Amino acid sequence: QVQLVESGGGSVQDGGSLRLSCAVSGYPTIPYCMGWFRQAPLAEREGVGTIRRDGFAIYADSVKGRFTISSDSAKNTLYLQMNNLNPDDTAVYYCAAALRSRYGYCRRDDEDYSFWGQGTQVTVSS
Secondary structure (H helix, E strand, C coil): CCEEEEECCEEEECCCCEEEEEEEECCCCCCCEEEEEEECCCCCCEEEEEEECCCCEEECCCCCCCEEEEEECCCCEEEEEECCCCHHHCEEEEEEEECCCCCCCCCCCHHHCCEECCCEEEEEEC
């Protein structure tokens, strides 16, 4: 059973940076697909970005050039580096994992992911 634990959330000012971490346990390697999702109050959950085990990553247009997903296989940890944050980035951020993908890449569709962390709050103030 894959278990995911996020950390690194907090409150920052507009233009600030944060790095989220997601520790993976219960699985010998980084799962085939991992993703970061977020959900703001009264909004649907949004796929921020995903990364395939080989490092191929895709991002939502709203975060391209500001957010970077990476993984450390030695630590079995996923990261989300967030730069130039703005208030629209305020949300609970979740990491998610899928052991396989039928599409050949890791979609930003939350239905593709079976394992989820508990979430970490990110608040950006203006």
